[in-house]
Amino acid sequence: xxxxxxxxxxxxxxxxxxxxxxxxxxxxxxxxxxxxxxxxxxxxxxxxxxxxxxxxxxxxxxxxxxxxxxxxxxxxxxxxxxxxxxxxxxxxxxxxxxxxxxxxxxxxxxxxxxxxxxxxxxxxxxxxxxxxxxxxxxxxxxxxxxxxxxxxxxxxxxxxxxxxxxxxxxxxxxxxxxxxxxxxxxxxxxxxxxxxxxxxxxxxxxxxxxxxxxxxxxxxxxxxxxxxxxxxxxxxxxxxxxxxxxxxxxxxxxxxxxxxxxxxxxxxxxxxxxxxxxxxxxxxxxxxxxxxxxxxxxxxxxxxxxxxxxxxxxxxxxxxxxxxxxxxxxxxxxxxxxxxxxxxxxxxxxxxxxxxxxxxxxxxxxxxxxxxxxxxxxxxxx
Numbered sequence: 001x002x003x004x005x006x007x008x009x010x011x012x013x014x015x016x017x018x019x020x021x022x023x024x025x026x027x028x029x030x031x032x033x034x035x036x037x038x039x040x041x042x043x044x045x046x047x048x049x050x051x052x053x054x055x056x057x058x059x060x061x062x063x064x065x066x067x068x069x070x071x072x073x074x075x076x077x078x079x080x081x082x083x084x085x086x087x088x089x090x091x092x093x094x095x096x097x098x099x100x101x102x103x104x105x106x107x108x109x110x111x112x113x114x115x116x117x118x119x120x121x122x123x124x125x126x127x128x129x130x131x132x133x134x135x136x137x138x139x140x141x142x143x144x145x146x147x148x149x150x151x152x153x154x155x156x157x158x159x160x161x162x163x164x165x166x167x168x169x170x171x172x173x174x175x176x177x178x179x180x181x182x183x184x185x186x187x188x189x190x191x192x193x194x195x196x197x198x199x200x201x202x203x204x205x206x207x208x209x210x211x212x213x214x215x216x217x218x219x220x221x222x223x224x225x226x227x228x229x230x231x232x233x234x235x236x237x238x239x240x241x242x243x244x245x246x247x248x249x250x251x252x253x254x255x256x257x258x259x260x261x262x263x264x265x266x267x268x269x270x271x272x273x274x275x276x277x278x279x280x281x282x283x284x285x286x287x288x289x290x291x292x293x294x295x296x297x298x299x300x301x302x303x304x305x306x307x308x309x310x311x312x313x314x315x316x317x318x319x320x321x322x323x324x325x326x327x328x329x330x331x332x333x334x335x336x337x338x339x340x341x342x343x344x345x346x347x348x349x350x351x352x353x354x355x356x357x358x359x360x361x362x363x364x365x366x367x368x369x370x371x372x373x374x375x376x377x378x379x380x381x382x
Contacts, residue, residue, distance in 0.1 A: 019188060020275045021268075023282030025067050027329070028271055030285040032060035034292045035321040037120070041300050042317065045309035050225070051218050052314065057233040058213065062175045062260040063267055064123075064285075065130075069179025070188070072131060074138035084128055092117070092124040095290060106301065115163050120293055125165035130176040133169075137177060147177040151235075151257060152250040158238040171235025174257055175264065192273055199273075206266035213263060232256050281329035287337065288328040295324055 036056040042049035073080060099118035103109040117125055137143040154160045154170035161167050182188060194202075217224065224230075231242040232253055239249035299305055305313070327333065 018283070019192065020279045021188060021192060021271060021273045022067060022070060023279045024271045024273075024276060025063065025268055025282070026285045027278045027282035027325075028267060029060060029064040029067060030282075030288045030329070031322060031325045032056050033064060033120075033289065034296075034325050035318055036060050037292065037296055037300075038317040038321040038324075039314060041305035042309045042314055044306060046311070046314060047221055048311055049309060049314045051221055052318075054217050054221075054224060054230060054233070055214060057230065058217075058256075058260055059263040059267060061123075061172065063264045065126075065172050065175040066179040066182075066264050066268075068127060069130065069134075069176035070183045072134045072176060072180045072183075074135050074180065074184075076131070076135050080131075084131055088124050088128050088131075091290070092121060092128075095124075096121055102297070117162075117165055120289060122162070122165040122168055123289065126169040126172065129165070129169040130173065133173065134176065134180060138180075144174060144177050144181055147174045148254070148257065152254050155235075155239045155250060155253055158241065160238070162236055167237065168235050171253075175261065178261060178264075191269075202269050206269035209262060209266045210270070213259075229256075233260075280331075281326070284329040284334055287333060288325055291328050291333075292324050 036053060039049050039053050039056075043053045093114065096114055096118055099121065100109075100112055103118065137146055140146050150170050151172070151174050154167065160170060191199075228242045228244075231237060233256065235253075239245065239253070244252065305317070
């Protein structure tokens with residue numbers, strides 16, 4: 001049974017203890033995100049890379065969204081709305097400006113378009129929408145069902161596109177709601193307290209499911225290419241955009257949503273429940289998310305990877321993804337990018353006098369914080 005341990009602030013209000021399972025899951029998810037971006041340019045000329053890419057895309061963003069949804073709130077107060085502005089809107093504007101300048105210098109693009117996010121920044125926009133939509137869905141009788149209906153229906157119209165990340169907001173909304181549902185039904189605590197025999201049985205089933213997914217992807221790779229499965233996982237375009245103009249196209253998305261949800265739960269089951277060497281790194285996932293693109297951009301845009309699409313290069317890029325994930329989630333990087341940050345919880349540019357008088361955290365610290373910073377992680381033995 002998991003124990004709890006907290007370190008409260010001076011005011012005497014103890015923050016919630018971080019649960020090791022969720023920090024571990026964050027780290028797994030962000031590694032898969034970096035790995036997917038690392039191998040993407042190899043997929044055009046190497047089937048092995050496309051198989052790895054397809055497997056990663058079936059679970060990496062859904063898992064990242066699910067974990068984010070686990071910390072979502074079904075009721076928003078003024079403080080929560082201010083945090084959306086300071087923790088998401090402000091960083092989005094900063095990083096979108098940086099990418100606009102980079103693309104102007106490197107690619108000659110002169111368009112300034114804050115409504116269409118550069119590369120991975122769509123996630124910040126989608127996270128804004130998810131946080132705002134959750135309280136609306138939470139008052140309905142079956143929130144997850146309605147989120148799924150919205151996800152399937154959104155693919156039938158090209159009016160819902162990448163503008164303000166709306167296509168991915170709706171397409172991935174079920175995973176955010178699923179994460180919240182897991183919290184609402186206390187699934188995390190129940191899993192932490194599960195008996196060893198139950199854990200072994202569930203993990204065995206999860207391993208079989210993951211293995212079956214691997215075999216299915218590899219065995220049917222030519223078919224998945226013809227069916228444009230990758231475009232469904234992107235959730236960025238209307239069905240008709242990639243050739244699915246029949247009425248049953250939404251059923252394909254529905255099936256893939258169910259598959260990705262099962263894979264997410266399988267990965268969570270296989271993720272260690274207790275504190276590991278990477279648990280503390282899982283608290284810095286958005287540092288990794290925001291900055292890994294700057295490291296991969298030269299490799300992706302230079303054409304080097306597309307010209308060197310071989311299995312050794314694929315392995316090398318996966319190792320590079322692991323190295324980038326470890327480096328950017330390290331305490332050293334966090335210290336560099338938040339030199340004036342306070343370790344007190346909730347200090348991101350609030351209007352209160354106490355927070356104004358204290359040290360101000362950096363933009364990246366505001367984005368990267370996930371849960372109470374003063375609380376150590378706790379977890380079960382395995």
